[in-house]
Amino acid sequence: MTPTLLHAGNPGPFTGEGNWTYLIPGDHPVLIDAGVGQAAHLDAIAASLPAGPAEVIVTHAHSDHTGGAPVIQSRWPSARFSKYPWPERDGRMPWRSLADGDTVMSGAGPLVVLHTPGHSPDHIALWHADSRSLFVGDLLVLGGTVFIPASDGGNLVDYLVSLERLRQLSPARAWPAHGPVIEDPERLITQYLEHRRQREEQVLAALAERIETVDAITDRIYATLAPALVAMARDSVLAHLIKLEADGRAQRHDVHWAIVG
Structure with missing residues (x-):
């Protein structure tokens, strides 16, 4: 092919x-x-x-x-x-x-x-x-x-x-x-999965420090991001928070998020 x-x-x-x-x-x-x-x-x-x-x-x-x-x-x-x-x-x-x-x-x-x-x-x-x-x-x-x-x-x-x-x-x-x-798609997929795991840990660490909103978590994780990419980063953080919510590890209250347990 x-x-x-x-x-x-x-x-x-x-x-x-x-x-x-x-x-x-x-x-x-x-x-x-x-x-x-x-x-x-x-x-x-x-x-x-x-x-x-x-x-x-x-x-x-x-x-x-x-x-x-x-x-x-x-x-x-x-x-x-x-x-x-x-x-x-x-x-x-x-x-x-x-x-x-x-x-x-x-x-x-x-x-x-x-x-x-x-x-x-x-x-x-x-x-x-x-x-x-x-x-x-x-x-x-x-x-x-x-x-x-x-x-x-x-x-x-x-x-x-x-x-x-x-x-x-x-x-x-x-x-x-x-x-x-x-x-080598398998290798890249493995790298992607590990990257997402690491990003999830960063989001959890921010929540553990009572950094509770999408904007604040984004600022913490992406401190040096170009302004044109900030909206995309916020959406990425939101994606991780929604996954954590689906996993029963985070919960939302209006615009605030917190670790479950």
């Missing part, structure tokens, strides 16, 4: 150098993720596949993955667009609904849909068993961690379960939506 990597543009503080999309050519060419609709991305698709993709599968509904779908549809009207449902965010695109365990045919053979919520409730990964390759969307990124937007559908408990599910597959390679290809 060697897909064609197509850069979709969209660099920024939250997306790094931007978004990657993946084109799998063949009798049923598939494009994974739709980008944001930049002309250069569409021209790259056309240069690799003048007739366009037969199917566009998006890993989740965030705008940097779905924003280009209407433009692609306008240029190649016969293309089918598929995703796992998130009704509140799916808009007016004629999405074909995917479900966990579905198989989508591609030019490289079958891709198995894995529902992997956490970063968003509709997030999926695609598993190519013959090459033990995963298309992971925003589940993994080399050289950084993944944002869990607790105020917008993100759920850390789900995310950790999704990571464990991928690790059990023993993938040989992972193709992310941001950053370079991941040649």
